[in-house]
Every structure is written in structure tokens, then in C-alpha cells.
Amino acid sequence: MKIGVVTFPGSLDDHDALRAVRLSGAEAVPLWHGSDSIDDVDAIILPGGFSYGDYLRCGAIARFSPVMGTVIDAANKGMPVLGICNGFQLLCEAHLLDGAMIRNAGQQFVCVDQRLRVETKDTVWTCEFERGQEITIALKNGEGNFQASPETLKRLEDNDQVVFRYIGNPNGSANDIAGITNERGNVVGLMPHPEHNVEEYTSSSLDGRRFFESVISFVSARV
């Protein structure tokens, strides 16, 4: 089981994501934005940070990097893809996920241990959770305010594509949405950082481990 983590210029949490993958028991494979190869990984993580300095819009320039063409093709064929924070913004820019992120309401950079509710376990990254389960995951961003048109929001709600909701909305996100998935359930994006919640020494919870356990159990069951 190999999980790739893409490094873009300006990625910050790629090494934390690689470490979290290793701790989960999978093989961590560093991937590079400038190469269109994703080796032979079974799943891909787009990490947090400020790719290309967040110039233009968060994720807007990274979306056209060589690796993303391959990631988009793979995602459309069903490969598990997780976008964390900047990775979520990138997935929205790539139109693999609906909506977009704007500045936090109140203009504050938010950095908290955020309570979330798991709204669906019907994705490859959340199948080891329980629906309705409340978890704590680190949240840290200035542009995490999820917005989409009323029609898109309705479709996300009706199709059970809202994966996580904030308990106590920290940034003005529509419908308290913290994370969503695509129709197929293989692409998930969320603003909180599960890779920061995998070790007792540094984490307020170990709830991030379930993300990695989920994708490992999904891929193992499929093989």
C-alpha cells in the first residue's frame, strides 16, 4: 500500500503528511509538482501550505502544475485523493470538488483544535468513522470560508457529499461545511489537518489516524 504526497513550491505540511502515512503503516511516497509521474501509488494526498505563495487565488496556479494533470486523470478513474487545506482549495480549483474558499469571515487567521461532526462514512477516506461521530482536528487557515451557489449546496446536501461539518462555525463557511467529497466518494477535501492528529505527544486527539486507516482498509478490500 503506497500513498503519495505531492510537494508544491510553498507546501508546508507535506512532511507531516508523509510522516502520518508512515505511522499508519503504509509506504509514504514523496511526489513532485514538476513531474507528471505519480509512480505506482494507490492513493494521493495534496497537502496544506501556500502553494505558489497563494498568488492569484489559493491553489489556482498549482492546479496547472504537471503533476495535477495526472492526479486529475487518476481521480477520475477512482483513485483515492485527499486534499487537506491548501489541497482542498486546489481540488476546488481543479473542479474535482465543488465550490471555492474565500477569506474567513472576520478576516482572522484561525488556529484551533476544531470540533467536527462526521456526516458520512461513505467515502474512501472516512469509511472507518461512524456517521455523526464527533472528532477534533487541527484547523489553521486564513481562507477556509467554503462557498458555493445555492444549487450546488443543495446538490451536495441531497447527495450526501458533505463529509464534515464544523461544530461552532469558525470562518463563515456555508452550511458549516468543513469538508466535502465528489459523487463517487474517492476524492475528499477538508480544511482541517488530520495529519496533525496522529501522535499522542503533539496532538490534542488521535482522530486523524482514522483517515489513513480508512483509505488503507478501502484499498486493501479492493485488491
Place this chain on the structure above:
Amino acid sequence: MSRVVVNVMPKPEILDPQGKAVTGALQRLGFHGLSVRQGKRFEIEVDGEVTDEVLAEIRDAAEKLLANTVIESFEVVAE
């Protein structure tokens, strides 16, 4: 050299936290009754004349990269 300008604005129905903050700051400075929405202006230098093909290409560029049409609208203006 000719210039084409692309103006990008947050869509009216999308909250504009930056514009809201600027509006608040103006009020505190004594500028009352001014409501601000903040966008982006791209000045694009073009070799030769601004033909319909050039404008169409810039419109394509705006759609693809300069604006995120999920949350933003844009206009292309030849100067």
C-alpha cells in the same frame, strides 16, 4: 503595444470579507455611506492590435485562470 484590462469581482451573492473590512475602516475614518467591494485588475500588454481573436483569447485566459467563476465574475476591456 496595446493594453487589455481584465476586471475580476466577487459575485454579488458571495460574501466579500475584504470589502467588508475596508468598508468598516472607511467608516471609522469618517467616510460615511460608502460601501466597498474589492476585486482585482489585470493589465495585459498585447503585441500589435487588439483584434476580436485577441479579446477571445484573453476571455479564455480569464475563464481558465484569472477568475474562478464559481465565486467571481470578470469583464474584459480594451483600453
